[in-house]
Amino acid sequence: MLPFYFRPLRLLALLGLATACAPTYQLGLRPAQPTGLFAEGREQAQAVADSVEVRLSFVCYEPTRVVFEAEYRNPTRRALVVDPAAFQYQASRLPTPALAPGQKAKRPKPLPGAEVTAAVAAASMALPLPPLPPREVAAFDPEPEIIALRERAERAARKAARIDWFGVALTVASVATDVASIGKNETRAQYEGRAAIRDAAVTYSVVSAATKIEHAVAAEVMQQRAAMLQDYALRKVTLAPGDQVRGYLYFPRYDAADGLVVKAPVGSTAASLEFAQTRRRR
Known part of the structure; x- marks a missing residue:
């Protein structure tokens, strides 16, 4: 007999098999x-x-x-x-x-x-x-949905176009630390701190750009849905x-x-x- 902690797995496997065989x-x-x-x-x-x-x-x-x-x-x-x-x-x-x-x-x-x-x-x-x-x-x-889709599309478009001031500040800080280090003998701790700021700025920039793209795509999809309802819905x-x-x-x-x-x-x-x-x- 299977131990009690294997029984749920067996039940799940049997359920999956039954579902797979269902028409x-x-x-x-x-x-x-x-x-x-x-x-x-x-x-x-x-x-x-x-x-x-x-x-x-x-x-x-x-x-x-x-x-x-x-x-x-x-x-x-x-x-x-x-x-x-x-x-x-x-x-x-x-x-x-x-x-x-x-x-x-x-x-x-x-x-x-x-x-x-x-x-x-x-x-x-x-x-x-x-x-x-x-x-x-x-x-x-369709009228409330058309209005809601347009409003949501406008909000998403504004988010896509918004300047990410935190990302700008992080990039400026990274550049400033790199410039300040020119011609100086850094300790290992100083180098690792500067590298951490640079990596954080790059990572944040990538994530921020991806988020802006998501907002832009969502705005386009909602605009198209609103336009389709406006043109084709009764x-x-x-x-x-x-x-x-x-x-x-x-x-x-x-x-x-x-x-x-x-x-x-x-x-x-x-x-x-x-x-x-x-x-x-x-």
Whole structure:
């Protein structure tokens, strides 16, 4: 028998082996019912509410978000306010197949390429199935994020451009000690002290330069993110009669759902657009 202090290592090894053997899945979203409508290769779900046509297509998954593209067409004679913050989705899940009396649950082994439900995928990976969101999940409002990204980018850019006076003082001190030592017989302690100042100045200069580069890169990334949201995100707009608008919608991801019903606001009502979330065994 292994000593007690080796047992956690054995458990970790077994857990790692089980995780390595677990199947992986590729997530996707598509309209629950085929529509034959496409935008840039993406199939669109379609709904009409109060004579206003709404189309929605899945764009991509981000690490914490799912991105749709919404399209509004207003054929009516009245103006319509489109607000991305008023979008919501409701998550649903297909039921887990019931077991016969006395039958034990077995760990599923889907074949590569097979599409499975959230329950089957979780069971095949020996993972618990999280509960569904208790209420509708709201889309992100891009305006606060655009403002916050711009402010953070400006702060990072200022840090990147800021003069590091401590680094300047340390470099000046190093040069001054080197100049003062010219033509003098130094003791070993004096030489080591001067070398320590010089090494500290060089090290600090390298670290300071790297930090400035990090701030500059962070500023550029946040500026690009803000510009992308400004150009591509669906933003609050008044849609005149006969006009149309399209833009990206950002929702929190919820991978453990089999279906999403997106509620698109249309005046005082809403259009429902249904999507199936699929998992294909890799």
